[in-house]
Amino acid sequence: MSYIFPRRRLRSADILDPEELNGDFIPAAELCSGKLNAHNVSRTVDVTPDSAALFDYVYEKGVANPGMGTPGAFKEPSHENSTNEVAIPNTFAWTAMETATITTGISKLWILGFAQYFWTWWDDELGSGWDGSGIADSSFNMEGNYPNHGFGGWTSAKEVVFDGGTQVVLNSSTYDPWGELATKYDAHNPSKGYAASGYPCGVQFAIRVDGQVLEWTITGKHNPFETTVVPYQPADVLSAAAFPPNYVKRTGTCGPEMFPVRMGSVFPVQAGEHTIEVVARRIPRSAASFSDAADHVYTFNRQLFVMDMPTFPSATASVATVQPDALESEDVVSAKSIGTDGIDAVRDALNDVQPGYCGRGAFTRDHFASPVAFSTQETFSTTTTAYNHYPGFSSDDVASTTTDESGWYLIQSVNTASSSGWNTTDSTVVVVLANISVTKMMLTTTANPYSVDIGNFYRDVVASFQLGYYRNDTGAWVMMKRSQGSVNHQLWWSMNKEKYGSSAITDGKIVDPGWLEGSDNEPDRFDVALMVIIDDSTEAADAIANITSIGLFGSVLQMGNGSAQEDNEISYTYDKGSVQVFQLKK
Amino acid sequence: MTIIKDLDYTNGNTLSVDSHNENVYSTTLDHGIMSTANGDLTDLSSSFKCSKEHVWPGEVFRGHQDFQYDTAHYFSNTISDAASEEFVPVVGCALRVYMPYDVTFALWQWSFHLSAFVPQIDQLYDTGEDRVEPLVKMRSTLNGATLEHTVRAAPLSAYLLNEPTNVDRESHHFEHYMARPYDMAHMATSVSAGWHELQVQVFLENFADDFESIAMDDSADGFTRTQLINSRASFGIRNARVLTVL
Numbered sequence: 154m155s156y157i158f159p160r161r162r163l164r165s166a167d168i169l170d171p172e173e174l175n176g177d178f179i180p181a182a183e184l185c186s187g188k189l190n191a192h193n194v195s196r197t198v199d200v201t202p203d204s205a206a207l208f209d210y211v212y213e214k215g216v217a218n219p220g221m222g223t224p225g226a227f228k229e230p231s232h233e234n235s236t237n238e239v240a241i242p243n244t245f246a247w248t249a250m251e252t253a254t255i256t257t258g259i260s261k262l263w264i265l266g267f268a269q270y271f272w273t274w275w276d277d278e279l280g281s282g283w284d285g286s287g288i289a290d291s292s293f294n295m296e297g298n299y300p301n302h303g304f305g306g307w308t309s310a311k312e313v314v315f316d317g318g319t320q321v322v323l324n325s326s327t328y329d330p331w332g333e334l335a336t337k338y339d340a341h342n343p344s345k346g347y348a349a350s351g352y353p354c355g356v357q358f359a360i361r362v363d364g365q366v367l368e369w370t371i372t373g374k375h376n377p378f379e380t381t382v383v384p385y386q387p388a389d390v391l392s393a394a395a396f397p398p399n400y401v402k403r404t405g406t407c408g409p410e411m412f413p414v415r416m417g418s419v420f421p422v423q424a425g426e427h428t429i430e431v432v433a434r435r436i437p438r439s440a441a442s443f444s445d446a447a448d449h450v451y452t453f454n455r456q457l458f459v460m461d462m463p464t465f466p467s468a469t470a471s472v473a474t475v476q477p478d479a480l481e482s483e484d485v486v487s488a489k490s491i492g493t494d495g496i497d498a499v500r501d502a503l504n505d506v507q508p509g510y511c512g513r514g515a516f517t518r519d520h521f522a523s524p525v526a527f528s529t530q531e532t533f534s535t536t537t538t539a540y541n542h543y544p545g546f547s548s549d550d551v552a553s554t555t556t557d558e559s560g561w562y563l564i565q566s567v568n569t570a571s572s573s574g575w576n577t578t579d580s581t582v583v584v585v586l587a588n589i590s591v592t593k594m595m596l597t598t599t600a601n602p603y604s605v606d607i608g609n610f611y612r613d614v615v616a617s618f619q620l621g622y623y624r625n626d627t628g629a630w631v632m633m634k635r636s637q638g639s640v641n642h643q644l645w646w647s648m649n650k651e652k653y654g655s656s657a658i659t660d661g662k663i664v665d666p667g668w669l670e671g672s673d674n675e676p677d678r679f680d681v682a683l684m685v686i687i688d689d690s691t692e693a694a695d696a697i698a699n700i701t702s703i704g705l706f707g708s709v710l711q712m713g714n715g716s717a718q719e720d721n722e723i724s725y726t727y728d729k730g731s732v733q734v735f736q737l738k739k
Numbered sequence: 740m741t742i743i744k745d746l747d748y749t750n751g752n753t754l755s756v757d758s759h760n761e762n763v764y765s766t767t768l769d770h771g772i773m774s775t776a777n778g779d780l781t782d783l784s785s786s787f788k789c790s791k792e793h794v795w796p797g798e799v800f801r802g803h804q805d806f807q808y809d810t811a812h813y814f815s816n817t818i819s820d821a822a823s824e825e826f827v828p829v830v831g832c833a834l835r836v837y838m839p840y841d842v843t844f845a846l847w848q849w850s851f852h853l854s855a856f857v858p859q860i861d862q863l864y865d866t867g868e869d870r871v872e873p874l875v876k877m878r879s880t881l882n883g884a885t886l887e888h889t890v891r892a893a894p895l896s897a898y899l900l901n902e903p904t905n906v907d908r909e910s911h912h913f914e915h916y917m918a919r920p921y922d923m924a925h926m927a928t929s930v931s932a933g934w935h936e937l938q939v940q941v942f943l944e945n946f947a948d949d950f951e952s953i954a955m956d957d958s959a960d961g962f963t964r965t966q967l968i969n970s971r972a973s974f975g976i977r978n979a980r981v982l983t984v985l
Contacts, residue, residue, distance in 0.1 A: 156777040159764050163756050169832055177763040181772045191795065194780045203788040207799045258791065261802045261983050353915040369806030372920035373852050374975035376810075383912065384856055384969040403915040404854035405975060415922040417848055419802035419980050462800035492748030496762050500772050504741050506783045514795040518840055519798060523985045525843040530926035532888035581920040586846075586924045590891055678894040682922045731888045733926040735844060737984070 155192060157184055171480035178477055178496045185502045187472035191724035204739060207524050209461040210582060210688045212431075213253040215239070216635045217453035220269050221615065223545040224559045227710045229613075230271040230411065230453075230639070238451040241270070241356060247366055247432040250358075251455040256326050256426045259465035264360050265417045265584070266370075266431040267456040267684050269638050272354045272410040272449075313380045352538045353408030355438060356450045360418050361430040370416045375404030377436040411615070413454075413638025413684035415586075421464065429459045454635050458584070458686050466513035473509025475502040509635045526576030527583075527736035533565045536592075536728040543617050543710035552708070561621065561632060561706035564727065566590065567734045569622075570701045577698040580739045583687035585620055585636075587705045589730035591679040594642040594709065595723065613711045614642040616725035620685045623702035628703065631696070636685040642677055688739075740769040740781050798922035801838070804980035807831020815873060815943035815970040826878060826940035830964045832909040836977035842983040844928045847937045849879065852975030858968060863930040873946040879925065880938045881963070886925050893972060937979055941972050 158181045161173055184193065194200075217229035217237040232238045239250050250268050357373040359366050368375070380400040416431075435450060447728065478494040480486070502510065541552035541562040552560030565587075571577040594614045619637040621630045683705070687697060709725045745765070746758035765771035768779065811830050818827050832851050875893040879886045886949050896917040925937075946969075 157773050159760075159773060161804055162764075163760055165756050169754075177759075178772060181776055184776055189776075189780065192778055193776050194783075195778060198781055199785065200783070200793075201787065202791045202794070203790050206789055206791045206794055207879075209791075218759060233750060261800075263800075263802050343906055353918060358920075368808060369804075369976060369978045370850070371852075371976045372850075373807040373918075374810050374854075374973075379810060381810075381812070381854060381914070381973055382971075383858075384816075384971040386816070386967040386969065400857070401854075401912050401914045404918045405852070407917065408854075408916040408918040414921060416850060416920070417922065417980065418978070419804040419982070460800075462802055463791060464795060464796045466794065466796065467790075471790065471792075486754070488748040489748045496772060497744070497748075498744050500744065502761075502771055503776060503780060504782045506787065508784070508787060508790060508793065511789070511793050513792045515793045516798070517795045518798040518985050520789075521794075521985065524799060524803065525984050528844040528928055528984075529772070530925065530928070534887060583920045586848075588888075588923050590747075592892075620946065676895055678892050679919070680891050680921050729888050729890065731925070733846065733924050735846070735926070 157181060163631045167560045168667045169486055171482055174491060174495075175479045178499045180476045181499045181503065182477050185235055185499065185506075185510050186476075187509060187512055189506065190515040191520070193516045193518065194506070194511075194515065197417065199377035199515050199522055200520040202521065202524075207521065208463075208737070209255065209257070210414060210459060211253045211255045212456070212458045212582075212688065212691070213251050214456045214686075215251055215454065216633045216690075217455075218546040218634075219269075219453050219639070221543060221546065221617075221639070221710055223548070224542045224710075226541070232449075232451045235453060237452050239455070241433045241435055241450045243435050243437070243449065243451060245437055247359065247361060247434045249361070249430040250433050250452040251431045251457040251651060252424060252458050253429045253457045255429070255459050255461055256343040257422055257513070258320050258424045258467035260422055260424075261462045261464050262418075262422055262427070262429065262463055263460040264362075264420060264429060265415070265456070265586075265684055265686075266358070266360050267413065267415050267454070267636075268431050268433065268452045269413045269453050270354070270356055270358075270407070270433070270450050271639075272356075278587050318374055321625060328575055330345075352414075353406060354410055354450060355395075355403060355406045355436045356405050356416045356433055357436065358416060358433045360416055360420075361432045362420055362422065363427055366432065367418050367420060370418050372407055372414055372416060373436075378402075378407040379405050394705065397685055398607075403436070403438070409679075410641065411639050411641050412679075413618075413640070413681055413683060415684055424467070429457060429686045431455055431457050434678040454637055456635060456684060456686065458504075458684070468557070473507045475499055475510070519614040524738045525735060526579065526581055526738050527569065527574045527734065529567055529573070530568050530733045531565055532729070534729040536726065538566075538595075538724050538726040539707060539709070540724045541708050542723075543615070543691045543694050546634060546637065549621070549630055551630050551706070560682055561619065561630075561708050564618075564705045564707050565730065565732050566623075566702045566704040568701070569703055569734065569736075570625075574702065576736055576738060580689060581697060581736050583697065583703075583734065583736045585685045585687065585703055586733045587620060587683045587706065587730065589618060589681045589683075589707070589727050590710050591640060591677055591681055591725060591727050594640075595726070612722050614709065614725075615639050615711070616707060616709050617640075618681050618683060618705065618707045620683055621679040621704050621706055622687070622696070622700045623704065624696065624699045625701040626695075626699040631692075632706070633687070633691075636683050638681055638683050640677070640679045640681055703732070705730070705736055740779075742772060742775045742782075743769050743771055744803070753785075798890065799985045801842075801872070801983045802838045802980065803834060805831070805834045806976070806978035806979055808976055811974045813941050813943055813947045813972045813974075815875070816967075818943060824942050826942045829939045829941050829974050829977065832939035832974065832977040832979050833917075833937060835934065835982055836981055837934050838930060838932050838983055840932050840985070842930045842985055844926055844984060845930045845935065846982045847881065847925045847927065847979070848881075848922065848981070849937065849939050849977070849979040850920065850922040851939065851977035852918065852920050853877075853893060854914050854973045854975065855895050855896055856912070856914050856971040857895050858897040858970065859895045860968065874944040875942070875970050875972050877921075877939060877941050877972075879923065880940060881925060881927065882935055889923055889925060891923075892919070935981075937981070943970050943972060946970070
């Protein structure tokens with residue numbers, strides 16, 4: 154409340170008017186009855202916030218193992234390996250992948266969402282055996298279409314449709330969802346060289362709040378069917394021979410067969426309970442048959458973090474009052490009436506301010522210590538090629554070097570020792586974000602590129618990343634597998650190279666001299682965005698107090714790979730990235 | 740500091756006017772109930788904990804964002820100069836905010852969907868050059884300074900074999916496969932109050948300037964056609980946002 158002043162200054166000859174005497178302390182009593190605010194409380198005061206007074210949050214997660222195996226037994230990701238994946242129906246409808254609810258006042262929500270999707274099954278709709286039903290019939294010899302997938306053999310895959318949103322397994326078969334039809338001569342022909350038959354994955358993710366998809370969070374284009382012009386420009390536009398414009402379709406969605414998708418928003422909400430979701434949908438390739446098409450996308454790991462940042466004080470202020478006895482006409486002015494029951498009562502109240510004396514929005518930043526216990530960012534910019542192998546979804550094994558070792562390789566760490574400000578005593582929540590620029594994923598071969606069907610295998614190369622923390626008390630890293638994200642090499646031309654090639658050929662150079670000689674390119678150029686939330690509910694009770702480092706880890710595998718493609722023959726290269734960590738006192 | 744009592748009222752004594760006035764309002768610190776309540780209250784209850792309703796909005800956490808839906812296309816022959824890396828802002832993927840007070844950190848985040856036509860061109864018909872791989876890359880700047888850890892190159896997405904008899908204009912494009920989302924972050928710590936601006940920018944190497952004879956010829960129907968080729972970066976739905984914490 155604003156400043157208060159006495160209406161008059163008592164002088165010796167004044168008549169003691171009860172109204173004027175009341176004016177000496179009643180305004181202060183009124184002020185002290187739920188109206189104290191930042192004008193009244195000294196800015197030197199440090200106010201202790203109650204639990205969730207400054208912010209509140211909710212964190213939901215789902216952990217699903219895509220089952221990519223372990224060294225010596227790498228295999229394709231499949232929903233058969235998990236019981237906790239969420240299917241994205243081919244119905245063009247937004248479907249919840251993860252859901253959180255939170256009750257707020259008038260607030261802004263800071264939302265972070267994460268979803269790792271895998272395209273785990275497809276049919277060759279362009280193939281001769283496609284009957285349009287979405288179910289590969291016996292005449293459609295898919296296995297015959299993929300004769301050259303040499304590693305790992307066939308793994309089973311389920312055939313799935315949706316009945317009223319419920320996933321129904323129609324058929325269990327033995328087709329290989331990640332098999333590829335490619336020969337060295339097909340390597341330039343995507344319509345033949347890809348199991349996906351020339352289609353992108355066609356999935357979009359977004360954040361949905363109270364049933365409304367936040368359109369600015371959609372991972373795609375506003376018009377998902379937008380066609381985009383190919384930037385060919387006729388040299389002579391007036392020539393009768395000039396080509397008409399050429400367009401690319403289906404660029405408005407996520408194209409890769411697997412990808413970790415992170416998204417977020419700042420969104421204002423009204424008071425009440427809110428439902429926040431990470432949602433996904435698939436964009437149809439064709440009209441009629443797509444909803445029953447035999448290819449499906451599944452979300453495996455997913456996370457949703459929602460932080461409530463109040464923007465208007467809640468209406469439910471708890472008010473306490475100070476009630477001195479007011480003087481009335483003909484009352485005796487006594488020690489009790491003007492002192493004990495009057496001025497003294499108000500003074501006592503002001504000397505022991507209760508929460509209920511304070512109004513809505515009473516305290517400003519001057520009255521709070523920062524809730525930030527720790528905040529830092531680490532960046533890295535050294536181009537590194539690593540060969541350490543994916544040790545398995547649940548493994549905490551750490552590779553000590555970049556080469557030929559099973560385990561997660563530490564790409565970048567953030568020092569969270571208590572000496573760096575890390576809070577080990579209060580109840581806290583930790584938010585970790587990471588980005589890594591993956592420039593290429595490689596498959597080398599000892600064989601002459603001309604002598605093998607080099608196109609078969611390169612898309613099977615997968616790099617996986619995740620976040621972990623180091624416990625000083627146990628001396629071990631703990632991997633947070635809910636943060637695990639995977640990407641596969643997807644450039645359609647081969648990235649095979651001779652393992653023991655000439656000295657002029659370094660990692661990353663394509664060596665097929667007839668087609669792709671001399672390129673030192675970086676064909677993948679993914680940005681992998683990860684996140685994880687750490688609090689008392691996600692980790693062991695004493696974990697946060699013992700964390701002395703948070704790390705970003707990487708590894709590589711080749712799907713369907715038995716033992717043939719190991720020994721430094723698969724690799725991933727990254728060139729820069731960052732890790733952000735902040736810890737908030739609750 | 741506790742408000743000091745200047746007058747202890749007692750029955751039978753003359754009321755001290757000056758002391759009474761000091762009890763009500765004083766120019767001396769920690770005297771007077773009204774004067775102390777005018778910004779000098781310090782004595783909170785020992786168990787005092789402020790509740791959610793007591794926190795003035797935006798005093799600890801602040802969040803802002805801006806966004807754009809419509810796809811923005813950038814072509815290499817319209818915005819760049821091969822002699823230098825000229826980055827231009829990506830419309831709708833920027834945020835300019837005023838921070839009214841110093842904050843412990845500002846977490847900048849930005850998202851965009853990118854589909855890019857970035858060709859790899861082999862065996863140039865006219866020049867005999869081995870290969871062209873035009874560079875397309877994005878970066879972010881904060882208050883005009885490049886955030887080096889945010890620089891990302893767009894993936895190659897088309898293969899063009901430039902031979903007169905072996906040209907397929909359509910089936911070597913993989914832009915739809917390479918379309919992908921980006922969600923990136925940068926944390927600035929100990930940020931001073933004032934205006935701050937994040938921009939996402941794009942650079943497209945104008946390779947056509949260097950290789951004017953890059954051409955796609957097709958004589959299948961008897962015509963000989965020459966087409967200049969450019970690269971393109973198309974930004975789908977995008978946003979930029981910031982979280983600041985006291």
